[in-house]
Amino acid sequence: AAGVIQSPRHLIKEKRETATLKCYPIPRHDTVYWYQQGPGQDPQFLISFYEKMQSDKGSIPDRFSAQQFSDYHSELNMSSLELGDSALYFCASRVRGGMNTEAFFGQGTRLTVV
């Protein structure tokens, strides 16, 4: 079965650089979530989209932005990277309109800022 695809899997950037993380949800899933997981931490919610519109916002820094495109894939854009941005970034997707459906997570993108 198709899963959530994230790219790249690993990314190394220098401080103050920019990074773009991509997420391709499971087909027919219309809701996408982004989470950040620091070393030894639980996943922290960043932002979510439903039908290409931002639906909720969590602890996402102003330096970050995201969007969901017409094909439902999503991109997380990160600028002025800081050492503290080093983390595992997860994308998750959920099926259309289902209040009781579970979210499926991608493998994550490991971002290292040096």
Add this chain to the structure above:
Amino acid sequence: AQSVAQPEDQVNVAEGNPLTVKCTYSVSGNPYLFWYVQYPNRGLQFLLKYITGDNLVKGSYGFEAEFNKSQTSFHLKKPSALVSDSALYFCAVRDREGGATNKLIFGTGTLLAVQP
């Protein structure tokens, strides 16, 4: 505010013994409850969920969880642990109210170590 507590950072159990990973939650109303497992450098894999109905829910890989409304708990259990069950386990809640896009709130995770 919604919150999830996993009181144990680590649970150690011998292979073949039953295991329990604890989770309690604090949320208004009746939430949806989930368990996810994370293997090293991997994504979160869905194990099981409680939506409504029977308080005992069965999930993947022989895991089950018991919803206890009075104790606001959702403990994960397995009758006989395997070494391959060793991983990081996250309990999560999602509010029923507010629309279909509500986010998951995760607990801090419990590392399960199963000794051969």
